[in-house]
Amino acid sequence: MNAGRTARERARAELTEEIKAAARRQLATEGAESLSLRAISRELGMVSSALYRYFPSRDDLLTALIIDAYDALGMAAESAAAKDYEHPLQAWLAVCAALREWARTNPHEYALIYGSPISGYQAPQATVEPAARTPIVLLRIVSQAHAEGWLKLLDDAPEPTGKLPEQLDVIAEIAPGVPHRILLRVVIAWTQLFGMISFELFGQLVGTMDPADDFYDAATRQMAKFIGLS
């Protein structure tokens, strides 16, 4: 990490990390929107203007935090998928559980990436790749399950039409060989998954399915079956 380079560059890298750490700390207690550069600089014992040498604007700091959050979530999914499972269904369920677990542990960071976009904030291209890590994990499970002959749809899923075939072709690059009918259902399951997590975290389930443990378990199982993982 600190390979060679001048003392200045090492100090800069360290301080950059310290700023992000303080920002994350503040993010956890307050909210995403009330993240204050001045409060961070105060916590770090420096003057607010000095902070702009490391992050040109508040949005740049947010972008860094967003990328870190995507990476952390992707990492959680990947390490859950890395274990050995007898059946791909177990891998699917484990990843789903890990995603929810991470979201519940870091609600504000989850809201940062899957909540409403920050006002006047445009997500830069750099966030696209880390954002793709999580859905890629899900797709790989399905892809591998398909290759090993585990997938079996129990109803006659219709063949996608319209713009869907070419859109699914893009996704098929990650999961080669998987039929479009199944890929479409994976995307549906993906939206269901994060819709469910968001609803739980954002309080939409209060009064009905909250606490959502059993609901989450049942839903992930049924959606796994929905895509052919029985």
Add this chain to the structure above:
Amino acid sequence: MNAGRTARERARAELTEEIKAAARRQLATEGAESLSLRAISRELGMVSSALYRYFPSRDDLLTALIIDAYDALGMAAESAAAKDYEHPLQAWLAVCAALREWARTNPHEYALIYGSPISGYQAPQATVEPAARTPIVLLRIVSQAHAEGWLKLLDDAPEPTGKLPEQLDVIAEIAPGVPHRILLRVVIAWTQLFGMISFELFGQLVGTMDPADDFYDAATRQMAKFIGLS
């Protein structure tokens, strides 16, 4: 509306509406978080402090806007469901389309109610009832379809266990007689629906399923089939 009452009270009611209208206007262009009381008062030609006579705090204004947004969305769903359909599936699809339509037309108001909760803002009890309008519409369609014998699950959906039975009992009050297995799937479809809308609006689909028209249509159809509306 303006029944009787003194001139003062009528003026107050009018100004309250004007403030909300200006806030909505500002909400549409800017974002939810950058909603400024001072900007509103400037637009209305009054001094900022005067605004506090109508809304004690920014949160109170937000609460009013949230309730209005829930009501507008609920209204969109209800009027879509009010038409005559030959088959409940058509009603389901119409309501789903109306929800997406409203969300795409009023993205910031949608984000206000289904996005990340405002930092330090606690949704008051008054928002619960208007928030329930939309899911109730969906449940009524399923309930009526069940009563008329339209519902038919094509796979062997498992019977809900754990805390689910008593949680689904609460929902069953709106859709009496509908089996728990189906109710659970309606909730799953509900989370899928709003997960999909949020993903489209918040830019999570860019690069893959965007534009999402065909995906939305296919997903709503498959989820309708998932709950037994064939």
Add this chain to the structure above:
DNA sequence: TCCTTGTCAAGAGCACTGCTCTCGATTTTA
């Protein structure tokens, strides 16, 4: 009709925010 009471907009002011610019001091590079 007068007059008290309650309501109202206005203005000043506080503490906070993101951000910019300048100024010396320090470090790196040539």
Add this chain to the structure above:
DNA sequence: TAAAATCGAGAGCAGTGCTCTTGACAAGGA
């Protein structure tokens, strides 16, 4: 060693939510 790049500190600007006081006005009872 000298030039160039980088750094933290400080002042300052324009904006924010919110509070408090002041004086004007309308409503309703005597």
